Amino acid sequence: MCGIVGYIGRRQAAPLILDGLKKLEYRGYDSFGIATLGCDLEIEKHKGRISEYSGALQLQGNIGIGHTRWATHGIPNDINAHPHVDCTNRIAVVHNGIVENFAELKKALTARGHTFRSQTDTEVVVHLVEEQYGKGTDLLSAVRKILPALKGSYALLIIAVGSDCIIAARNGSPLVLGIGDNEYFAASDMTPVLDYTDRAVFLEDGDIACMTKNGIEIYQDTCRVNRPVELIDWSPEEGRKGGFAHYMLKEIYEQPQAFFNTLRTVDKHTLPSFVCKFPSVTLVACGSSYHTGLIFKYLLEESCGVPVFVDVASEFRYFHPPLEGLVIGITQSGETADTLTALKLAQKHNCQTLAITNVLGSSASRVADATLFMRAGPEISVAATKSFIAQLAVLMQIIDARCDGRFENVLHRAHQAIEEVLLIDLSPAVELCRNAQSIFYIGRGPFYPVALEGALKMKEISYIHAEGYAAGELKHGPFALLSPDTPVIAMCMPGETYAVMVSNIKEIKARGAPVIAFGNEDDVELSDVVDLFISLPQAHSFVDVLTSIVALQILAYRTAVALGRDIDKPRNLAKSVTVE
Amino acid sequence: MQAVILAAGEGRRVRPLTWSRPKAMIPVANQPIIAYTIDALVTNGIRDIIVVVGYRKEHVTRFLNQIDLPIEVVIQEKQLGTAHALQQTACQIKGDFLLLPGDNYIDAQSVAKIKDIKNAVLVKEHPNPSNFGVVTVRDGRVDSIVEKPDNATSFLVSTGIYSLPADFFQYIRGNDVTEAISCMVESGIDVHAVIADDWQDAIYPWDLIRLNQRLLRHLPTGREGIASRHATFQGPVHIGKGTTIGPNTVISGPVIIGNDCTIGPNSCILPNTSIGSRVTVEPLSLLGNSIVMDDTSIASHSRILDSIVGERCVLGDHISTATAGGFLEIEGKPIHSHFGAILGDHVNCGSFTRIRNGMVGNNVTFEGNRDVISRIIPDNTLVI
Numbered sequence: 031m032c033g034i035v036g037y038i039g040r041r042q043a044a045p046l047i048l049d050g051l052k053k054l055e056y057r058g059y060d061s062f063g064i065a066t067l068g069c070d071l072e073i074e075k076h077k078g079r080i081s082e083y084s085g086a087l088q089l090q091g092n093i094g095i096g097h098t099r100w101a102t103h104g105i106p107n108d109i110n111a112h113p114h115v116d117c118t119n120r121i122a123v124v125h126n127g128i129v130e131n132f133a134e135l136k137k138a139l140t141a142r143g144h145t146f147r148s149q150t151d152t153e154v155v156v157h158l159v160e161e162q163y164g165k166g167t168d169l170l171s172a173v174r175k176i177l178p179a180l181k182g183s184y185a186l187l188i189i190a191v192g193s194d195c196i197i198a199a200r201n202g203s204p205l206v207l208g209i210g211d212n213e214y215f216a217a218s219d220m221t222p223v224l225d226y227t228d229r230a231v232f233l234e235d236g237d238i239a240c241m242t243k244n245g246i247e248i249y250q251d252t253c254r255v256n257r258p259v260e261l262i263d264w265s266p267e268e269g270r271k272g273g274f275a276h277y278m279l280k281e282i283y284e285q286p287q288a289f290f291n292t293l294r295t296v297d298k299h300t301l302p303s304f305v306c307k308f309p310s311v312t313l314v315a316c317g318s319s320y321h322t323g324l325i326f327k328y329l330l331e332e333s334c335g336v337p338v339f340v341d342v343a344s345e346f347r348y349f350h351p352p353l354e355g356l357v358i359g360i361t362q363s364g365e366t367a368d369t370l371t372a373l374k375l376a377q378k379h380n381c382q383t384l385a386i387t388n389v390l391g392s393s394a395s396r397v398a399d400a401t402l403f404m405r406a407g408p409e410i411s412v413a414a415t416k417s418f419i420a421q422l423a424v425l426m427q428i429i430d431a432r433c434d435g436r437f438e439n440v441l442h443r444a445h446q447a448i449e450e451v452l453l454i455d456l457s458p459a460v461e462l463c464r465n466a467q468s469i470f471y472i473g474r475g476p477f478y479p480v481a482l483e484g485a486l487k488m489k490e491i492s493y494i495h496a497e498g499y500a501a502g503e504l505k506h507g508p509f510a511l512l513s514p515d516t517p518v519i520a521m522c523m524p525g526e527t528y529a530v531m532v533s534n535i536k537e538i539k540a541r542g543a544p545v546i547a548f549g550n551e552d553d554v555e556l557s558d559v560v561d562l563f564i565s566l567p568q569a570h571s572f573v574d575v576l577t578s579i580v581a582l583q584i585l586a587y588r589t590a591v592a593l594g595r596d597i598d599k600p601r602n603l604a605k606s607v608t609v610e
Numbered sequence: 611m612q613a614v615i616l617a618a619g620e621g622r623r624v625r626p627l628t629w630s631r632p633k634a635m636i637p638v639a640n641q642p643i644i645a646y647t648i649d650a651l652v653t654n655g656i657r658d659i660i661v662v663v664g665y666r667k668e669h670v671t672r673f674l675n676q677i678d679l680p681i682e683v684v685i686q687e688k689q690l691g692t693a694h695a696l697q698q699t700a701c702q703i704k705g706d707f708l709l710l711p712g713d714n715y716i717d718a719q720s721v722a723k724i725k726d727i728k729n730a731v732l733v734k735e736h737p738n739p740s741n742f743g744v745v746t747v748r749d750g751r752v753d754s755i756v757e758k759p760d761n762a763t764s765f766l767v768s769t770g771i772y773s774l775p776a777d778f779f780q781y782i783r784g785n786d787v788t789e790a791i792s793c794m795v796e797s798g799i800d801v802h803a804v805i806a807d808d809w810q811d812a813i814y815p816w817d818l819i820r821l822n823q824r825l826l827r828h829l830p831t832g833r834e835g836i837a838s839r840h841a842t843f844q845g846p847v848h849i850g851k852g853t854t855i856g857p858n859t860v861i862s863g864p865v866i867i868g869n870d871c872t873i874g875p876n877s878c879i880l881p882n883t884s885i886g887s888r889v890t891v892e893p894l895s896l897l898g899n900s901i902v903m904d905d906t907s908i909a910s911h912s913r914i915l916d917s918i919v920g921e922r923c924v925l926g927d928h929i930s931t932a933t934a935g936g937f938l939e940i941e942g943k944p945i946h947s948h949f950g951a952i953l954g955d956h957v958n959c960g961s962f963t964r965i966r967n968g969m970v971g972n973n974v975t976f977e978g979n980r981d982v983i984s985r986i987i988p989d990n991t992l993v994i
Contacts, residue, residue, distance in 0.1 A: 273663065273671040273683025283672045446905045446922045450956065452668070453630050567956075 032112070032126040034205075035222050036095040036187040036196045038241050039213025043094030044087045050215075050222025051080050051098045053410075055599070060106035065113040065122035066094035067189050073122060075111035079599075092243075093196060095187040095216075097124035100604045103132070104149030114153045116160035117145055121169075121190040123159070125152040126218055127203040130182035155180065159188060169193040170240045174252070177201075177238070183367075187216055196241045200233040204365050204393060207231040207239060207246055209259060214241045219363075219389065220262050221408055231257045234396070262390070276597045278411035278491070282583055283452060286445040288416040289576070291405040292423035293441055298431040302400040304382050306431050308356035312339040312381075314346045314372040315360040318414040318486060319421060323360060324479035325575055326425040332475075334432050343368035346375075353379040361385070362409060362417040364392020373397045386424050388417050411598045413491050415583050418483070419448070419576060426572055440570040450567045451577045452584070458562055459546050460588045462517050466494055470508060470543075471582075472501040473521035474531060476575050480521055484582030491597050492590040501527075501534045512543040519582070522549045522556060523566075523574045535559055548578050611725060612703060613656050616695050616770075617644050617712030618664030618686040623940055624815050626954035626971040626989060627920060632665045634712035635673060637903055638818055639825040639884050640866050642673055644712040646825070651708070652679070653718035654725055660702055661712065662686050662695045691785025692770070700779050709787065711770040715810040715821060723804050724773050730802040731755070731791065732771040734809045741813050742767035743788040745803060752801040757788040769809045814940065815969065816949040818918060822901050823882045826864035835867070841874070850887065868904065886921070900950075909961075916948075917965075920955040926978060927961050934967040936984030951982075954989065 033054025037043045043066045051062055062083070063075030068091035076083060080098050097112035104110040113122040129135070132151035135158070140146065144157045158179060162172035169190050183202030189195075198205060198216045208215035208223030208230050215223045216239075220230060231246065233239060234257070239248045248255050274280035298306075311330075313323035320342055327338040339351055343359070347368060357376035361369045364387035373383050374397055385398035388406050395401035404420030423441075430437045463469055469488055471481035482498035489496045499508060501520070512518070518538050522531045535545050536559060544561045551565040566577045590597050621633025628636070634644040644661070651659060657679060663670045664686040674681045682702060686695045696709060708725060710716065716732075724730050731752060733745050739762040746753045746764050755768060768788065781790040781797070795801055812818045829846045835853030837843070845863030849855065853867055856875030865879050868887035873879070877891050880898025890907040891897065897908070900917045908914065909927040916933040919925070931950030938947050951965035953974075960978020968982035971989035980993055987993065 273661070273674060273681070273685075274668065279668065280672075280675070283668050443905070450922070453666075 032100055032124075033098045033218045034096065034112075034124045034126050034185060034187055034216070035218075036124075036189075036198065036216035036241070037213070038093045038194075038196050038243055039210065040092060040243075041213065042090070043092055044089035047094050047096035048080070048083075048087060049225075050217060051096050053221040054098055054218055055080055060099055060101050061108070061111035062096065062098040063111040063113050063124075064089060064094060064096040065115075065124075065189065066091035067191065067194075071115065071119060071122055071189070071191050073113060073115065075108050075113070077107050077111065093189055093194065095122065095124045095189055095196060097126075103128075103151045110148045110150050112150075112152060114148060114150065114156045116156045118160065120192070121156055121159050121163060121188065123152065123156040123186060123188045125155060126185045126205075127183035127201075129154060129180050129184065131180070132182075135179065151182075155184075155186065156188075159190075163190055164192075169195060169197050170238070170249075173197045173199060174238055174249070185218065194242060198233065198239040198241060200237050201235050202393070205233045207233065207241065209246070212243060214243075214246055216241065219408075221410075224262065228262045229259050230262055231259055232390075233257065235393075260390070275591075276411065276587075277409075278413055278415060278587055278597050281409055281411055281416045282580065282587065284407065285416045285419045285580060286448045286452075288404075288406040288420045289423045289448060290445040292420040293427060293444075295405050296402050296424050296427045298427070298435065301402070301428065301431050302384070304356065305384060305400070305428060308336070308382075310337045310339070310355040312341065312351070312353065312355065312357045312376070313360060314341050314343045314357065314369055314376075316343045316366055316368055318418050318483060319360040319362065319366075319369075321479045321483040321486070322418060322421040322425060323358075324482070325422065325476050326429070328476040328479070329426070329572065329575075330429050330432065333429055333436070336432065341372075343372045346372045350375065353381050355381065356384060357381045358384045358386060359394060359398060360387075360421055361392075361394050362388045362406075362414055362421075364389040364394035366394075370394060370397055386421055388420065412600055412603050413487055413583075413586075413597075418579065422576060422579075437570075437572060440572055444569075444573045444576055447567045447569050447573045447577050448580055451580045454564065454566075454581060454584070456564065456581070456585050456588055459519075459564060459585055460592050462544055462546060462562060463488075463492075463494065463585065463589045464592045465515070466517050467513075467515045468495040468497070468511065470504065470512075470516060470518045471496065471498040471521075472504055472518060472534065473498075474501045474527040475525070476571065477521035477523060477578065480575060480578050480582070481519070483579060484519065484521075484586070487583055487586035488589065490603060491586055491600050492593055492595055493601075494589070494593075501531055504534070504538070509541060512538060512541040514542050514544065517544045517546055519585075520545055520547045520560070521578055522547045522553075523571065523578070524550050524553075525571060532556070532559060548581055550574075611656050612658045612660065612705065612707040613651050614696060614699050614703070614707060614709050615644065615647055615651075615659060615661045615712045616692055616710070617670050618662045618667075618689055618695050619692075619713070620665040620689065621713055623813055624818075626969065627815055627818070627918065627952070628665075629972045629989065630666065630921070630955050631669050632663075632713070633812075635666070635669055636713075636812075636818065637884070637886060638715075638812075638822050638901065639829070640868055640886060643715060643812075643821075644670070644673075645677075646715050647710050647712055648677065648679070648681075650716050650718040650721045651710075654721045656708065656721075656725070660684055660699050662698055664689050664695070692787040693782045693790050694785050696787060697779065697782060703776060703779075705776050707774055707776070709770075709772045709774055713811075714770060715808075715825065716769065716771060716806070717808040720769075720771070720804075720806040720809060723807070724771065727773055727802050727804065729775060729794070729799060730773040730804050732769045732806045732809070733766045733803045734769050734806040735765045736767045737765070738813075739765050739767045742811075743770070743786075744768075747803040750803060752791070752795055752803050754795065755788050755792050757786050766803070769806050769811075771806070771809075814945060814947065815918060815952045816947050818901060819882075819899060819916060819949060822884055823899070826866065826882055826884065829864040829866055831863070835869075835871075838875070845881065856893070880915075892927075903955075914950070916950040918949075918952045920953050920957065920972065922955055923953055923957045923959070925957075925959045926963070929959050929961070929963050930965075932964070932966040934984070936967040938967075938969060938984065938986055 185203035485498035617634035840857035850869035859874035886904035954972035
């Protein structure tokens with residue numbers, strides 16, 4: 031998981047690439063580096079976050095490549111930072127992905143006399159190119175010759191002294207080419223490019239592109255191919271923080287709009303017909319997306335009795351259930367490695383596949399038979415917020431289609447309830463949570479995955495240990511951990527589980543743990559039972575799910591702010607996980 | 611040139627409309643008031659804009675993010691006054707600058723008048739000067755300025771729009787900008803008084819109805835939605851994307867309707883009406899001289915005149931508002947008012963509710979068949 035940017039054109043490449051890498055920081059942030067082609071190959075690399083780098087780059091030239099790293103092979107330091115160069119300092123490469131057979135390649139290369147400077151898998155690529163380039167072969171043919179030797183995933187950008195071009199190659203990792211006026215960009219996603227152009231070409235697996243100042247030529251092996259130029263409708267503003275303190279807060283506040291936009295674009299006329307007919311459905315996803323899958327299971331099984339299986343993608347690919355019916359892969363970035371493999375596996379079992387993703391032209395949309403796009407706009411913060419709500423919008427729209435439009439009115443007013451939740455004051459709850467050792471989240475039915483998601487948000491950005499449980503499960507073990515320092519957050523919405531939730535809360539209270547309950551605004555009973563009662567607008571149960579998630583997101587955010595955490599880039603995490 | 615817009619204050623006298631948004635974000639003619647201030651600045655080529663936000667700051671920031679301008683946002687944590695708000699921007703100010711309130715309407719011409727004069731205040735005559743900073747002028751220069759006096763000595767008031775020098779911060783003493791200006795005047799610096807062309811402030815909620823009329827005056831006609839062939843349009847009518855107008859609906863402009871609305875059939879919309887986005891107006895209803903905000907639905911046989919309806923309201927059938935005058939108690943003082951109804955956000959009105967000169971808070975529910983006459987109903991009430 032890394033971010034790469036390349037530029038060729040009339041401007042100075044280094045500042046432009048530095049700026050672009052800052053926008054890709056969510057893909058990795060432990061070190062970064064830039065190489066440009068001036069009179070000679072010039073390189074600068076630094077350990078640490080690119081956003082914290084304030085020095086001036088001394089790099090000259092109109093051609094350049096850059097990289098921001100999330101370490102997989104070799105610790106983060108200046109040496110292991112990309113770009114990597116060959117023995118003669120003529121060729122530089124940046125790489126996103128993993129070369130799986132790098133150990134054997136490295137052994138062979140060392141035997142042939144190459145000196146390795148870093149511990150990374152990437153460095154084998156540049157030495158392989160070195161062996162081919164120069165002896166009457168241009169850079170494009172040199173790269174073409176070595177690519178079959180690489181096993182694994184890669185998005186590569188390569189420059190070399192003596193060639194006025196950037197060679198881009200893609201296999202399994204994302205790579206977008208941006209097309210400006212006599213200038214060309216390459217990047218891991220569109221965000222760095224948006225300031226300069228809205229035209230883009232999405233490379234396919236196996237593509238090699240030769241970018242020069244006069245144009246782009248794309249090859250599959252030696253065959254010239256044409257890829258369509260797509261117009262991207264994200265505005266650069268959407269990728270910026272605006273006046274908000276953090277991207278996460280901005281994205282929380284964009285949720286009513288994200289939900290409404292998604293609902294409008296994914297209506298029953300645009301749903302692929304097989305989505306409405308399946309006898310059973312399997313969902314595969316990771317992280318927050320897995321929780322949306324669980325919510326979908328509860329809601330769909332209850333409303334129309336279709337069996338739903340939900341699996342964590344990383345487990346599914348090795349230990350999958352007998353596969354039949356429809357398989358849905360949910361991934362915000364469309365690049366999550368495990369989900370992609372799971373979708374490919376489902377196809378091998380002759381299942382129809384559907385991807386739900388936020389990124390146009392992402393790998394998931396190419397792997398799956400059909401794709402539904404959530405219109406959430408770019409999500410920068412590592413903690414998923416608006417993409418979660420937009421995923422639910424897509425899934426709820428599928429339920430609505432299966433139930434002949436029974437929920438149409440409910441869904442079309444849902445964004446209003448979300449808007450109301452944004453106004454709720456959670457400061458007393460934050461006071462209770464900020465000093466906690468652990469926090470337990472409990473809920474029943476669809477609010478069980480809501481509890482899981484609430485706990486995930488809390489632990490990933492505030493670093494407080496938080497766990498979500500089905501309310502009945504707390505008695506089977508976790509009760510031993512309850513103390514006055516472990517607040518319990520209970521999702522206590524009206525419905526058939528309301529009474530049993532209240533008695534669960536009383537049991538918890540009896541063990542001395544403070545309870546924060548989220549309930550309906552008409553509730554009269556809860557406020558006497560719990561330490562802190564937070565009321566959410568009264569609505570249909572579908573909408574209750576949405577509003578309670580938004581409330582928990584805000585709680586996690588406010589707690590993390592109170593603790594002074596790095597909210598948009600929590601430690602040890604990356605936005606999308608493109609390694610297994 | 612830089613410009614600072616103050617949008618941190620709640621606007622308490624405009625409650626209940628400022629429960630979910632600051633006064634600067636109240637939509638008038640389907641745009642928040644602050645958007646008109648920004649427009650006036652941009653028309654004058656001023657693009658270096660700093661906005662001070664505070665109350666419900668996320669809502670202002672979300673709106674500013676949608677504008678295609680690199681606006682800088684500064685946060686005032688506690689709303690202590692206009693001078694305190696301005697002081698938050700001290701590190702951003704690099705030279706002479708303009709200071710504007712975000713919750714007043716100002717036209718571009720007035721901004722043009724003041725922007726090239728060093729040390730100036732834009733003034734305007736107002737029938738109720740004691741709500742503002744009252745200015746006395748001698749030879750085109752400010753003689754004195756007093757904030758909200760009990761006995762006003764002149765009808766000239768400060769519009770809150772100033773052209774100020776970079777070293778203005780040294781004059782700030784109290785929490786209000788007017789105090790700092792009088793401090794400047796006392797230390798012998800000339801402050802010019804420039805008369806504004808068109809400046810409108812809404813002190814109380816019902817003043818917004820008049821502001822709405824004023825802002826709809828220059829509405830261009832536009833049709834982005836679908837209108838039935840049998841609908842009748844007169845005057846300037848602007849219909850947003852995705853809106854459908856049913857047959858036999860009569861709309862006489864100036865009327866602006868937002869996106870994704872459903873109006874009619876057989877409804878009538880009279881002049882000076884602004885309807886937000888995703889609003890439903892069912893058949894046989896009459897609207898006029900009103901502001902209806904986003905996501906509201908109005909059932910059939912209703913009559914909404916001289917009124918403001920907040921976001922997400924659900925009005926049942928046969929709701930009627932009647933325009934009347936009366937005294938309402940605002941911040942402890944009886945204030946004369948003249949309007950139909952003012953509803954906050956998320957008001958549920960049962961059928962046959964009648965409101966005359968009534969102000970209804972947020973999240974209020976009427977069980978139906980009730981009368982409200984010259985009253986203020988507080989937030990979160992259930993009226994049985």
